[in-house]
Amino acid sequence: MSVNAGRGVLALLGSGETSPTMVTLHRELVAHLGGDADAVILETPYGFQVNRDDISHRARDYFRRSVGLTTVVAPDTDTDGVSGGVRADSEVGRVRDQVRRAQWVFSGPGSPSYALGRWHSLRLGEILRERVGRGYGVTVMASAAACTVGVAALPVYEVYKAGHPPVWLTGLDLLGALGLPVAVIPHYDNTEGGTHDTRFCYLGEPRLAALEYELPDESAVLGIDEHTAVIVDLDTSTVRVWGRGVMTIRRRGVSVPVPGGATLTLEQLRGLVAGKGSGTVPLARCPADDGTANRTTTAGTGGAATLQEAVAAAEARFDAAQEARDAATMAEVAMELESVIAAWSADMEEDQGGEWARTVLHGLIRRLARAAARGLTEPERTLERILDPLLGLRARLRADGAYDVADEVREALAAGGVRLRDTAEGSEWRWEQETEDPDTAFRPPA
Numbered sequence: 001m002s003v004n005a006g007r008g009v010l011a012l013l014g015s016g017e018t019s020p021t022m023v024t025l026h027r028e029l030v031a032h033l034g035g036d037a038d039a040v041i042l043e044t045p046y047g048f049q050v051n052r053d054d055i056s057h058r059a060r061d062y063f064r065r066s067v068g069l070t071t072v073v074a075p076d077t078d079t080d081g082v083s084g085g086v087r088a089d090s091e092v093g094r095v096r097d098q099v100r101r102a103q104w105v106f107s108g109p110g111s112p113s114y115a116l117g118r119w120h121s122l123r124l125g126e127i128l129r130e131r132v133g134r135g136y137g138v139t140v141m142a143s144a145a146a147c148t149v150g151v152a153a154l155p156v157y158e159v160y161k162a163g164h165p166p167v168w169l170t171g172l173d174l175l176g177a178l179g180l181p182v183a184v185i186p187h188y189d190n191t192e193g194g195t196h197d198t199r200f201c202y203l204g205e206p207r208l209a210a211l212e213y214e215l216p217d218e219s220a221v222l223g224i225d226e227h228t229a230v231i232v233d234l235d236t237s238t239v240r241v242w243g244r245g246v247m248t249i250r251r252r253g254v255s256v257p258v259p260g261g262a263t264l265t266l267e268q269l270r271g272l273v274a275g276k277g278s279g280t281v282p283l284a285r286c287p288a289d290d291g292t293a294n295r296t297t298t299a300g301t302g303g304a305a306t307l308q309e310a311v312a313a314a315e316a317r318f319d320a321a322q323e324a325r326d327a328a329t330m331a332e333v334a335m336e337l338e339s340v341i342a343a344w345s346a347d348m349e350e351d352q353g354g355e356w357a358r359t360v361l362h363g364l365i366r367r368l369a370r371a372a373a374r375g376l377t378e379p380e381r382t383l384e385r386i387l388d389p390l391l392g393l394r395a396r397l398r399a400d401g402a403y404d405v406a407d408e409v410r411e412a413l414a415a416g417g418v419r420l421r422d423t424a425e426g427s428e429w430r431w432e433q434e435t436e437d438p439d440t441a442f443r444p445p446a
Contacts, residue, residue: 008135008234010174012149014186014224014245017108017142018062020343021227021306025242026067029138029231033103039063039071040102044118045110045144047076058345059108071106074098076118092122099127103137107145113155116148116169125172133177135234141174143186147201149174151219152183154211160202166211178232179270181219182249183212188223189245209253220273223248227306228260237266244306251275310340311357318364322371330371334364387418391427 011029016022030037041063043056056073063069074095099105105128107115119125128149131139147153152168159166168183175182185208187201197204200223203211212221224230225245232239241247246257249272256272258264305313314337321329341357390409397406410420413429421428 008131009138010132010232010234011138011140012146012184012186012224012230012232013108013140013142014146014188014228014243015143015190015226016306017106017140018059019227019307020066020340021244022229023066025229025231026063026069026140029140030067030069030104033138037069037103038098038101039069039104040098040106041071041073042099042105042107042124042145043073044076044124045107045112045115047118048111048114052076059106063106069104071104072098077122096122096124096127099124100130104140105131105137106140107142109143110145111155111157112144112147112153113158113169115144116153116171119148119172128172129174129177132174132234139174146184146186146224148172150182150184150222151176152215154183154185154201154203156201159207160198166203166207168211168214175222178234178266180222180266180273181216182222182273183215183219185221185223187226188248189225208250212250212252218274220275221248221250222273223250223255232266239264239266239269249273307340307344307354307357311337311360314340314364315360318367322367327368327372330364330368334361334368337361337364387413387429391420391429395426 009029011025013022013025030039033039041056041059043052046052046055049055060071060073063071075091077091077095116125119128128139131137141149144156147156148171150171151173153171155164155167155169158164171183175184185201185203188199190198190200190202192198193202193204199205200208208221215221222230224247225243228241228243228245228247230239230247231242240263241258241260243260246259249256249258249269251273252275258272314333318330318333321327321333337357338361341354341361344354344357390413394406394409397403397409413420417431419430421430
């Protein structure tokens, strides 16, 4: 499905909006806009954060470097007089005009409830609905911004962070013009909780099960997995799922997953929302609470590794290289991981593991330094060839009662950095600099 700049595209992203996993998608979305397209980043969802300028800077840098798109930031503005020293009345008018005219509009992470409040008061919601209704340009709504586009919206911060009772907010209903009365939930397959359920944008199953029955009868939940996008071509009335995961339509506890790479018509999607089955699209049905929806990456639909996957792969490769005493590969892995972390540094979402990844990288570097300090191949391999006959000689000395001479052998080895431990089975040895733990790493004779 190609992008038609004249008619318009609405793209909803589950997460990773400014990560390496989404570069290919963004390039596709801007490919037909032309070289001098007006491109606007709406900072509203994170406009309340003290580091909003840094987030905006990283986003602009990401789109410039990765996509070749020059963007401007439409600031979050106040309606009570002044915003950053700029008169609000003129600033609000300028932002509205920017969003109305821009060929490409993007908004991402932050607080859905804050964004809704600001966009309602600034009447930007009306302008966004107008863009979708008349099929103008490319509109990209990701993470928190994606939460706002449905008939109902989830106040994620308040429920997950502050313990407020789960409740729906009135959404922008951008999808209403398309006949899709849905509540959009990004981060649908989130697993950050580890020991507790953080699926469904940190709601978990019990809270989502309760909330979905508060939606209008004709409505459903539209879930978008992380590093996954739902692309609506407003010209051809087709919907494509792009990325690593699935789009899920959930009604009253029953889910229909639409896998990455699948394309369906708007009419088919309307049927899923209305609970009329999967139409002509061969889709598997599954219980909503089992978490087993098809999340297999489809070739060519955005299968780049997440930061967590890249770090895990780097650790495994480093371990194998250390086991093989391959110093060059160990250093190469550390350098490659540093490059991966740098590539993810533009990610607007600040909870994607950057600090954790740097901690892992530092650990790999320390391990490499310790290995270099003691030598990866020497003196251990030389010791192995020398120690076996020496330990055999010492065993014979002890068996013959020549304990003084056997002790001299022990002391000579100790002076060279080899520690012995006598057991019932024989003498075990350890290179003294190999570990700081005195009770590990002893080796029996060959």
